[in-house]
Amino acid sequence: MAEMLINQTMSTTKRTHFQVPSLPAFRTVNYRRNYVKILNSLNGSVQNSRKLRVAYQGAPGAYSEFAAKTACPESVTIPCRAVINVISAIETGRADLAILAVESTMEGTAVRNYDLLLQRDLCIVQEINLFVQYCLLAMPGVTKSELKRVISHPMALAHCGRSLAELGLDHQAVDDTAGAVELLLSNRMLDTAAIASTRAAALYGLDVLAHGLQDESWNVTRFLILSKNNPKIAKKRKVGVKTSMVVAHHSGTLDVLLKVLSTFSSRKISLTKLEVNSSSNNNGPVKVLDAHEGGSIKEYPCVLHVDFEGSVDDQKVKDAIAELSDLPVYVRILGCYSADPTIYGLQ
Numbered sequence: 137m138a139e140m141l142i143n144q145t146m147s148t149t150k151r152t153h154f155q156v157p158s159l160p161a162f163r164t165v166n167y168r169r170n171y172v173k174i175l176n177s178l179n180g181s182v183q184n185s186r187k188l189r190v191a192y193q194g195a196p197g198a199y200s201e202f203a204a205k206t207a208c209p210e211s212v213t214i215p216c217r218a219v220i221n222v223i224s225a226i227e228t229g230r231a232d233l234a235i236l237a238v239e240s241t242m243e244g245t246a247v248r249n250y251d252l253l254l255q256r257d258l259c260i261v262q263e264i265n266l267f268v269q270y271c272l273l274a275m276p277g278v279t280k281s282e283l284k285r286v287i288s289h290p291m292a293l294a295h296c297g298r299s300l301a302e303l304g305l306d307h308q309a310v311d312d313t314a315g316a317v318e319l320l321l322s323n324r325m326l327d328t329a330a331i332a333s334t335r336a337a338a339l340y341g342l343d344v345l346a347h348g349l350q351d352e353s354w355n356v357t358r359f360l361i362l363s364k365n366n367p368k369i370a371k372k373r374k375v376g377v378k379t380s381m382v383v384a385h386h387s388g389t390l391d392v393l394l395k396v397l398s399t400f401s402s403r404k405i406s407l408t409k410l411e412v413n414s415s416s417n418n419n420g421p422v423k424v425l426d427a428h429e430g431g432s433i434k435e436y437p438c439v440l441h442v443d444f445e446g447s448v449d450d451q452k453v454k455d456a457i458a459e460l461s462d463l464p465v466y467v468r469i470l471g472c473y474s475a476d477p478t479i480y481g482l483q
């Protein structure tokens with residue numbers, strides 16, 4: 137019965153807009169400076185407004201919204217039901233930027249989100265790492281002993297596997313952590329708890345029954361901020377810049393892998409990510425938009441995700457990319473942006 141209600145409500149509930157409480161002070165000026173750069177670089181397309189609109193997946197109070205507000209301090213955030221709606225928001229001009237969670241220290245790469253990035257003509261303009269702490273939230277006055285189930289975003293449920301087993305409660309995935317809270321509230325669910333942040337608890341007026349539910353205390357989610365245009369904001373900078381690229385190929389993954397390693401190591405370019413994304417772990421060929429050829433989608437059995445320190449304007453990076461092209465590969469730069477060395481705490 138409760139399960140039916142969850143499914144039904146998730147498909148019919150309209151997002152209610154609550155007042156977002158003020159956010160904690162930002163610890164560095166870094167994001168503000170980058171934000172201004174992004175704003176200036178997009179200025180032509182941002183009409184009549186000095187505030188960028190950032191689309192995120194979830195309801196107000198979701199971790200993605202907090203990450204967007206942290207990275208783009210003066211932005212207006214736009215809640216979207218699903219990741220695909222986040223992408224459409226930016227493609228249709230309803231948003232200037234989009235934020236996507238792409239990996240976490242506990243679960244690794246969010247392959248489906250990365251796949252979307254490969255299929256669209258978007259570029260990464262900023263990354264942000266957020267230290268994620270989960271809480272158990274329930275309707276005011278409800279105690280742990282009254283609970284029968286827990287609902288949350290699938291990633292949050294995965295991050296809290298051990299705590300959930302200890303609680304001995306059923307669990308069910310919903311669209312996002314704040315959406316789970318919204319669901320409890322709008323249906324007055326007294327036997328169900330949500331896993332979400334203390335910020336979501338404050339926003340919706342729910343009780344926090346437990347803190348720090350994640351199985352590892354060091355739980356960081358990496359988010360990417362995407363733009364439709366290609367502002368290459370960080371390109372000219374010499375330090376603190378990262379580049380993300382994808383190397384798509386039809387065969388010889390080992391050869392490509394070795395070539396990437398030797399090409400980058402011989403030039404002392406540090407790799408920050410090197411991951412194989414193949415059709416075997418992805419149930420089908422990996423689709424990559426070929427921006428060079430009129431934007432057609434090509435299918436590859438395998439792609440490598442390569443992130444490295446440096447800008448595409450650095451001569452040694454240019455040389456490394458040129459050398460990679462000795463192999464029959466398609467190289468696409470996904471973005472060149474300021475690296476985020478900071479871990480923010482969400483209390």
Ligand SMILES: O=C(O)C(=O)C[C@]1(C(=O)O)C=C[C@@H](O)C=C1
Pocket residue numbers: 193194197198199200201237240268289291292311312313314357
């Ligand atoms: O559900 C949310 O609050 C989100 O922002 C989504 C999301 C994710 O996509 O991984 C973001 C960060 C946390 O790791 C849990 C969930």
